[in-house]
Amino acid sequence: MEQIPVFKPLIEQEEFNASRQALELGWLGMGSYVGEFEDGLKDYIGAADRYVAAVSTGHAALHLGLLAAGVGPGDEVITPSFNNAADFQAILATGAAPVFCDVDTDSLCIDLDKAEQLVGARTKLIIVMDYDCILCDHDRVADFASRHKVRVLHDAAHTFGSKYKGKMIGSFSDICMFSFDPVKTITCIDGGALVLRTRDELRKIQEMRLIGMTQPTTVMYQNQRAWTYDMKSIGFRYHMANLHAAIGLAQLGKMAKISESRRASCRYYNQHLGDLPEVTVPKTNFEEITPFLYYIRVPESRRDALRSYLKERGIDTGIHWQPGHWFTLFKECRRGDLSVTDRVGKEILSLPLHSLIRTETLDRVISGIRDFFEGR
Ligand SMILES: Cc1ncc(COP(=O)(O)O)c(C=O)c1O
Numbered sequence: 001m002e003q004i005p006v007f008k009p010l011i012e013q014e015e016f017n018a019s020r021q022a023l024e025l026g027w028l029g030m031g032s033y034v035g036e037f038e039d040g041l042k043d044y045i046g047a048a049d050r051y052v053a054a055v056s057t058g059h060a061a062l063h064l065g066l067l068a069a070g071v072g073p074g075d076e077v078i079t080p081s082f083n084n085a086a087d088f089q090a091i092l093a094t095g096a097a098p099v100f101c102d103v104d105t106d107s108l109c110i111d112l113d114k115a116e117q118l119v120g121a122r123t124k125l126i127i128v129m130d131y132d133c134i135l136c137d138h139d140r141v142a143d144f145a146s147r148h149k150v151r152v153l154h155d156a157a158h159t160f161g162s163k164y165k166g167k168m169i170g171s172f173s174d175i176c177m178f179s180f181d182p183v184k185t186i187t188c189i190d191g192g193a194l195v196l197r198t199r200d201e202l203r204k205i206q207e208m209r210l211i212g213m214t215q216p217t218t219v220m221y222q223n224q225r226a227w228t229y230d231m232k233s234i235g236f237r238y239h240m241a242n243l244h245a246a247i248g249l250a251q252l253g254k255m256a257k258i259s260e261s262r263r264a265s266c267r268y269y270n271q272h273l274g275d276l277p278e279v280t281v282p283k284t285n286f287e288e289i290t291p292f293l294y295y296i297r298v299p300e301s302r303r304d305a306l307r308s309y310l311k312e313r314g315i316d317t318g319i320h321w322q323p324g325h326w327f328t329l330f331k332e333c334r335r336g337d338l339s340v341t342d343r344v345g346k347e348i349l350s351l352p353l354h355s356l357i358r359t360e361t362l363d364r365v366i367s368g369i370r371d372f373f374e375g376r
Pocket residue numbers: 057058059060083084086087129155157158179180181191192
């Protein structure tokens with residue numbers, strides 16, 4: 001019986017061709033493909049008034065985004081505890097401290113009412129993360145930020161290709177980040193990007209991603225380098241490689257079919273699992289959404305048994321995520337009431353979702369879950 005993984009990248013002839021071309025070019029580091037990928041992202045999200053910087057990973061994008069916003073030692077950053085570990089580590093890497101906020105029980109995005117109670121004199125920035133198929137209330141986020149005079153880092157690692165009230169994700173936030181890691185909606189093998197409002201922030205990011213060197217991007221994007229340069233800021237080796245950008249470009253060209261397929265699969269899951277009393281499906285019809293993962297919630301007491309039952313039938317499941325405040329490293333961090341997060345962390349379960357996944361595969365997963373709960 002074929003094993004069904006939780007994630008499976010869509011690698012087709014286009015990606016093989018793109019890789020070959022990038023390798024044949026012989027300029028393996030940051031170069032022309034990176035510039036093309038940044039332009040492609042900007043076009044795709046329709047952000048003509050924004051600046052895009054591609055970097056090596058989503059984690060690097062988070063770290064640099066925080067630094068560009070001026071986050072540093074002594075500052076606090078409010079983040080949902082129900083978030084990816086990369087966000088917590090990026091905050092620590094700046095010298096700032098994470099402050100853990102709860103999530104809303106339906107959207108699983110940050111609970112802004114609870115965030116109000118966490119704002120203090122040291123709060124510099126709030127991270128808001130779209131948990132996949134239900135987006136944050138970004139109008140309220142903007143209002144929150146302007147009232148409290150804090151910056152916003154919008155973690156859109158899950159929502160590349162989605163729209164909020166008709167606007168593409170990435171086109172309207174203070175600072176927005178994407179991840180193109182191996183399992184994301186589109187992959188660069190590894191990669192990330194920042195969408196910024198100002199040329200000045202772009203310049204900072206361009207230097208920081210190249211270990212602080214003031215190498216002109218215009219030169220590098222012609223697959224050349226300047227041999228002399230200055231160094232004015234702290235830097236990291238966080239640039240994106242040409243080969244990765246070439247793969248990203250091939251993937252970007254397929255967004256329409258990727259988006260359509262993933263949305264249809266999630267609707268199918270909702271339709272065929274939504275009536276089970278023990279299963280809570282996402283409360284959305286996926287309109288304007290390009291889903292990255294499909295999750296359900298099941299009673300805490302049944303989750304492990306369900307996972308084992310599915311595993312025996314060759315079906316993998318995932319857990320996104322263990323909340324941040326459960327980890328040893330973050331136990332002492334300031335936090336508010338995290339009762340929803342504590343519950344959701346024990347109930348959440350990710351089901352297999354791949355671009356162009358076959359209906360027979362979805363049916364196998366659905367039957368497995370139905371059989372488990374219906375005692376077959
Ligand atoms: C919400 C979220 N933010 C950030 C990241 C980090 O991205 P990357 O894996 O590209 O470093 C991930 C990765 O899974 C994520 O899910």
